Amino acid sequence: MNAPFNAVAALGKDARQHPAPDHQVAVIGLGYIGLPTAALLASYGWSVCGVDVSQKVVDTVNAGGVHIEERDLDKLVHDAITAQTLVASTEVPSASFYMIAVPTPLGADNAPDISYVEAAARAIAPRILPGACVIIESTSPVGTTERVATIIAEARPDLVVPRDGSNDAADIALAYCPERVLPGRIVNELVHNDRVIGGVTAACAERAAVLYTSFVKGDCLYTTARVAEAVKLVENSFRDVNIAFANELSMIADVIGVDVWDVIRLANRHPRVNILQPGPGVGGHCIAVDPWFLVAGAPQAARLVKMAREVNDHKAVHTENRIRTLLDAAPQGRVALLGLAFKPDIDDFRESPALEIAEALAHTYGNRILVVEPFTEELPPCLAGSGATLVTLDAALKAAEVVVVLVDHTAFKHLSPDDLTGKLVFDTRGMLRR
Ligand code: SAJ
16 A cells, blocks of 8 residues: 555556545635635536634535635535535534635644644534544544444444555544645646545555545645655655745845855756746745644654755745835835735735734834735734734835745736836845846
């Protein structure tokens, strides 16, 4: 089971058949991953119940609406609700498949908090019937699937729950299958990305694959639950380490007096060099968080992963300090901060370095801060009452002496250095160079 192989080949032609109409999937957690997955499964013929603790989310979805911005999601949800293949509820139903897609935030001291996964397991346990399969998609520290097995086994002594490494027949299946989709491309990547299916036993992986092979056009790769848990953390740590290298280069370049964008562009012409892009820091609820799960699992060994997190966090502080220097060089001048989102062309401000920088600056400079963010109609709560104002790009460019590009939204990309003549400009994304 250690060598990945194509699940479809392993399962034979039956794996691609659509499920019987009574095959129900319960998706626990209707967030950025759970809601698109629930609606997509519904569009592939499954009868889906999306479960969320928030009555507001449940009501929104049942009315055919969405509470998050994601390309193609509104139509997918609307169509599934209209076709009655998707329903939302605050109660966990009995189902053939349970998919857990709840948050796993960072707790104190950057330790993983899996309490929502544990709560989902406790909610599923009383409802689960023999033959059902529980799949965890939430990004989780290694060992979480085993923890879920223990919770269900303790709550349901009448069931034989599968155990890691055991070949004994079990009454239910349990697997870890990480989500790997990019915000902004979730619906597309849910279908086209390869999937890693980690079973607590080989039989568990095969059972979970029945769900994934019904809608995934990429390859479905089998492994163990522990390996699958590690794979997810490693993917995001890989990206974090590589972005940290780019961010560190940008700070080195400031010291040694070279243009980091030129250095990266030319270094990347080497056939085996592919440096990522510096920015104001790393944001989002994944790459800025998940590497800490790896560090928590092996604190002495994970030195580079930890250092990368620290470098990327420090880049936001470095960026803030550079803007302070610019503002101090233009006393009474105003600064236009372009973008608050954690990356271009999304409305997601979670863990956003741009937002953290804006908040810190607003505390000091108040009404000298002009924010331009096409993906919101009002300032986020952390900026409300600070004196900072949300303005259009045109208004900001008229009023500001200092212009800082924090996010390279498409709506800003028409700007050229000529539009900013006479202003102090700090382009954290290299947008004006492209
Ligand atoms: N960033 C840079 N420079 C770069 C690339 C990104 O500064 O060259 C910054 C972005 O601005 C952003 C942060 O990194 O602040 C993360 O953005 P991202 O686009 O790299 O990744 P996410 O967080 O949107 O999605 C990641 C993806 N993981 C990988 O690419 C390995 C996605 O596939 C995962 O499903 C997702 O995390 C997740 O849910 O874990």
